[in-house]
Amino acid sequence: MTGVPTSTLGNSAGIMSAGTLNKTVGGGGPPNTINMYDTNASRFEALPDGPYEAPNVHDQPTAQDHFNATREIKLINRHGMVVPPSSYTDHYPPKDLPEQADLPEVLTGPTATLPFTAKTEYDDQYFAKPRMARPVDPLTFTPKAQPWLLSETTNQAFYKAPAIGGGTGSPSGTARETRPAMGPPGQMPSIWDTTYRREFIPKDAPGRQPVGEPEPRPAMPWLAGDTTYRDHYVPKDLALQPVLGEGDGMPFPFDGTTEYKAQYVPKEGYPVVPPLTGILSPDGLQLPLPRRSLGVEFWHKGRTNQYFVLIPRTIDLPATAKQVFTTVNDNQEQACILVLYGDDPVASNNLLLGQFDIVNIPPAPKDVPRIEVTFHLDRTNFLTAEARDLDTERHKLWQQRGRIVVIKA
Known part of the structure; x- marks a missing residue:
C-alpha cells in the first residue's frame, strides 16, 4: 500500500464514520477517523441536502460507489492486484452443513421435539438393560462350638491330667500306680551294661598271634646296585674328534689366552677413598x-x-x-x-x-x-x-x- 491516507471529497458535506483516518468535518470541531480497511465502516453518509462533489452524484448509493472508486488508498494482495471492497461474508462463504440423518426410532416420539433440558441423550438413545434377579439369602450367623474356643483349654477337654505323686503329699489325693520290680535278665551281668550284648552276640575272635619279624622281600634288580645307570645302561663311547692341522681351519693355534682384554677396555671401578x-x-x-x-x-x-x-x-x-x-x-x-x-x-x-x-x-x-x-x-x-x-x-x-x-x- 502506498500514499498518504487522505480523502478526495474535500469540503463535501457529509459525515465520516469511526476509523483510522482523521478528518475535520464542518471546518471545526473534534476530528473523526475512517478505517481504510473496512469498507462497511468507512461508509460515507451524505446529507439529504447535499451538495455533492461530482455532478452526477445525486443520492447516497451513488456517493458510496464514488467514494470507493476515487479514494487513493487501495488494498493490494500479495500478487500486486487491487483487492475489491468486500466483507467477511464475501471472502468466506458459509459452508453448507451436512443434512441431519434420520433420527432413530427412539427419538421419533414426542421427545424428539422437546428442547434441550440439560440432560444427556444416553437414557433416550440406549435402553437400560433389565437387571437379573439375584435373590439374596438372609444372613444368619450360627456359631459352631469349638473345643478350643470354650472356657476350658484343650488339655482339660481332651486329655486326662496325669496323677502326680501319691500318698498324703499328692495334690490329687490318690496313690501313685506302681509295678513290681523285675530283676535284670540272666545274660546281663549288670543293669548298667549296654544293649549290645543283649541284642548282638559277639563273635569269637581268634587268638592273637605274635607278630615276629617281617619276611624280607626279594631284592629288586634295579635297586641292587648303586644307581640305575650302572646296572641297566652301558656308557656310550665318545666320538673322537679328528685333530686338525695348522691349515685345516684354525688359522692360529690356541695359546690359552682370550681376546677380551685386547678388544675391550676394562671399566674403571669406583674411586676408593684413601685413608x-x-x-x-x-x-x-x-x-x-x-x-x-x-x-x-x-x-x-x-x-x-x-x-x-x-x-x-x-x-x-x-x-x-x-x-x-x-x-x-x-x-x-x-x-x-x-x-x-x-x-x-x-x-x-x-x-x-x-x-x-x-x-x-x-x-x-x-x-x-x-x-x-x-x-x-x-x-x-x-x-x-x-x-x-x-x-x-x-x-x-x-x-x-x-x-x-x-x-x-
Whole structure:
C-alpha cells in the first residue's frame, strides 16, 4: 500500500464514520477517523441536502460507489492486484452443513421435539438393560462350638491330667500306680551294661598271634646296585674328534689366552677413598687429596641423621663456611657438634673427624638459642672448625689429640 491516507471529497458535506483516518468535518470541531480497511465502516453518509462533489452524484448509493472508486488508498494482495471492497461474508462463504440423518426410532416420539433440558441423550438413545434377579439369602450367623474356643483349654477337654505323686503329699489325693520290680535278665551281668550284648552276640575272635619279624622281600634288580645307570645302561663311547692341522681351519693355534682384554677396555671401578691421615699442626687438620665434602649432622623436620654440607668438595680453596643452628628441645643446655667428612646424604655413612660440645646454654624454649658453626679450609687443605654461642659468646675451637690422626675408611 502506498500514499498518504487522505480523502478526495474535500469540503463535501457529509459525515465520516469511526476509523483510522482523521478528518475535520464542518471546518471545526473534534476530528473523526475512517478505517481504510473496512469498507462497511468507512461508509460515507451524505446529507439529504447535499451538495455533492461530482455532478452526477445525486443520492447516497451513488456517493458510496464514488467514494470507493476515487479514494487513493487501495488494498493490494500479495500478487500486486487491487483487492475489491468486500466483507467477511464475501471472502468466506458459509459452508453448507451436512443434512441431519434420520433420527432413530427412539427419538421419533414426542421427545424428539422437546428442547434441550440439560440432560444427556444416553437414557433416550440406549435402553437400560433389565437387571437379573439375584435373590439374596438372609444372613444368619450360627456359631459352631469349638473345643478350643470354650472356657476350658484343650488339655482339660481332651486329655486326662496325669496323677502326680501319691500318698498324703499328692495334690490329687490318690496313690501313685506302681509295678513290681523285675530283676535284670540272666545274660546281663549288670543293669548298667549296654544293649549290645543283649541284642548282638559277639563273635569269637581268634587268638592273637605274635607278630615276629617281617619276611624280607626279594631284592629288586634295579635297586641292587648303586644307581640305575650302572646296572641297566652301558656308557656310550665318545666320538673322537679328528685333530686338525695348522691349515685345516684354525688359522692360529690356541695359546690359552682370550681376546677380551685386547678388544675391550676394562671399566674403571669406583674411586676408593684413601685413608684419611691427619697431622697435628697449629694450623688445623690437613686433609688428603682428593678431598671430600665437609659438614655436620643436624635434625630437620622430624628426621635425624641428616648431613648438612658446609664446604662442598668442588669449591675452590681457601674457603670459609658459617651456619647458625639452634636447639631441638626446650631448656636444652648442651649441644654436640659432629664434624663429618664425605658425600653421603646420610650422616652416619660419612667419616667422623671429631666432635666438640657447647655446654651451659642458658635455658630457653627450642628454636631460640643460636649456635654458629664455622669451617675454614686453607689452600694447603688444613681444616679448622669452631662453634660459638651467639647469646653467651662461648666458643670452642676443635683440636685433634695426638701427633698423627688416621681414620680408616
